[in-house]
Amino acid sequence: MATIAPERPVCRSEPSAHEALKKHFAEHPEQRLVHTHKWDVSRSDIYADNTWHPIFREMREAGPLHYIPESPFGPYWAVVGHKAIQHIEALPETFSSSWEYGGITILNRLSEEEIASSGFDRRELPMFIAMDRPQHTGQRRTVAPKFTPSGMAVMEGEIRQRTGELLDSLPRGKVFDWVDTVSIELTTGMLALLFGFPWEDRRLLTFWSDWSGDTELATVRELDEMRWGFLHEMGAYFQSLWVERTHDKEPGDDLISMMLHSEAMNQMRPEEFMGNLVLLIVGGNDTTRNSMSGIIYQLDKNPDQRKLFEQKPELIPNAVQEILRMQTPLAHMRRTCTEDTEVFGQQIKQGDKVVLWYLSANRDEEVFENPDKLDITRENARRHIAFGYGIHRCVGARLAELQLRVLLEELHKRRMRVHVAGDIERVRANFVHGFRKLEVEITEF
Numbered sequence: 001m002a003t004i005a006p007e008r009p010v011c012r013s014e015p016s017a018h019e020a021l022k023k024h025f026a027e028h029p030e031q032r033l034v035h036t037h038k039w040d041v042s043r044s045d046i047y048a049d050n051t052w053h054p055i056f057r058e059m060r061e062a063g064p065l066h067y068i069p070e071s072p073f074g075p076y077w078a079v080v081g082h083k084a085i086q087h088i089e090a091l092p093e094t095f096s097s098s099w100e101y102g103g104i105t106i107l108n109r110l111s112e113e114e115i116a117s118s119g120f121d122r123r124e125l126p127m128f129i130a131m132d133r134p135q136h137t138g139q140r141r142t143v144a145p146k147f148t149p150s151g152m153a154v155m156e157g158e159i160r161q162r163t164g165e166l167l168d169s170l171p172r173g174k175v176f177d178w179v180d181t182v183s184i185e186l187t188t189g190m191l192a193l194l195f196g197f198p199w200e201d202r203r204l205l206t207f208w209s210d211w212s213g214d215t216e217l218a219t220v221r222e223l224d225e226m227r228w229g230f231l232h233e234m235g236a237y238f239q240s241l242w243v244e245r246t247h248d249k250e251p252g253d254d255l256i257s258m259m260l261h262s263e264a265m266n267q268m269r270p271e272e273f274m275g276n277l278v279l280l281i282v283g284g285n286d287t288t289r290n291s292m293s294g295i296i297y298q299l300d301k302n303p304d305q306r307k308l309f310e311q312k313p314e315l316i317p318n319a320v321q322e323i324l325r326m327q328t329p330l331a332h333m334r335r336t337c338t339e340d341t342e343v344f345g346q347q348i349k350q351g352d353k354v355v356l357w358y359l360s361a362n363r364d365e366e367v368f369e370n371p372d373k374l375d376i377t378r379e380n381a382r383r384h385i386a387f388g389y390g391i392h393r394c395v396g397a398r399l400a401e402l403q404l405r406v407l408l409e410e411l412h413k414r415r416m417r418v419h420v421a422g423d424i425e426r427v428r429a430n431f432v433h434g435f436r437k438l439e440v441e442i443t444e445f
């Protein structure tokens with residue numbers, strides 16, 4: 001029997017998750033979270049106001065990990081040292097990523113009672129980022145071949161062309177928002193290319209995966225419900241693409257076709273397939289976008305380094321790594337301890353929540369000299385852990401690096417100098433670390 005593709009949702013101009021949350025807060029200011037512990041770095045105001053540096057510095061000076069007994073997300077270990085994070089990520093059996101234990105962010109999984117009372121269908125979307133071995137290994141293998149160096153070489157031409165066209169269309173002598181005009185547009189275009197996603201609907205990808213919403217909700221449930229709604233809609237759209245691609249006689253080389261025609265697909269449940277698609281979109285979106293904004297912000301704040309970049313374009317690959325270190329687009333990942341264990345002299349108990357603060361590790365004085373300074377010649381810039389470490393290290397890292405390198409190369413080719421020339425608005429969240437707005441103006445060098 002032939003399968004009929006479900007109808008695709010149409011591209012709308014509804015508010016993003018962020019806008020909806022902003023409205024929610026305006027109506028319920030009493031619902032903002034209360035943080036009492038001086039080292040509770042789950043508070044999102046320190047990221048919105050860019051005041052997190054001294055807090056993490058003080059914590060690193062006192063040791064690589066600390067128990068925070070009270071927070072709106074429950075008690076947790078804050079791991080702030082570079083070596084300690086690598087140590088923990090190298091022990092994935094002891095420090096689980098599994099959704100069963102609570103997943104990969106500081107937010108907790110909802111209890112069965114909360115799920116039952118939420119009043120809507122909330123079947124899980126399993127994703128391999130929130131799985132342990134052996135399931136993780138098999139599912140990661142279905143997508144990893146797309147991100148090999150040869151896979152990247154195939155995509156580079158198109159990415160370069162789109163980047164160039166966009167840069168050529170930017171206004172001169174006028175202030176505009178780099179986030180919306182460039183970072184979002186290029187990232188969304190890259191994802192559309194990766195998935196063979198209908199070009200005219202590409203902004204849906206941004207709309208669905210705007211997870212950078214405020215994490216200051218008193219009831220974590222509202223945030224979770226909202227995300228769940230977006231995920232369902234995204235799932236329905238991709239289901240329609242999936243059904244279409246199943247009928248293709250010749251499998252294409254986009255990621256959906258690749259996954260569909262992979263061997264491991266036979267063992268994957270439809271919801272796992274969908275969950276992994278969602279993971280790739282969400283994983284590649286805010287992260288790449290905020291690195292692109294980070295490039296502009298960091299070069300503007302460090303005119304000596306901007307000059308160096310302009311004089312020595314051969315430094316671009318290292319500059320990409322250094323900017324990733326400085327920006328660190330995901331502030332943390334979370335693990336749950338599966339057995340009592342000791343880490344750097346601290347006793348961690350089975351069931352403890354362990355939060356790995358990449359943002360702090362990438363400023364660790366033990367690894368990076370003068371860590372708060374952008375230095376595009378830094379010899380060990382590559383040691384940053386903005387992409388994580390170990391078996392879950394970002395599968396899309398090469399694609400992200402390619403995008404950022406091409407952006408810098410194309411800016412250089414056009415002798416474009418981008419100045420911060422207006423408002424800077426940062427994301428108010430403890431997970432996604434980046435910019436909501438970055439007003440700029442272009443001149444030449």
Ligand code: HEM
Binds near residue numbers: 281288390395397
């Ligand atoms: C995993 C960061 C771009 C897809 C991760 C992790 C981090 C990260 C921190 C978790 C690593 C860990 O737990 O050790 C970033 C940053 C990016 C970026 C900073 C851009 C600058 C992308 C792109 C894609 C992607 C472009 C795909 C289109 C994924 C996936 C995982 C992942 C699928 C799960 C890997 C696994 O569990 O094995 N990323 N990412 N990411 N990322 Fe990225």
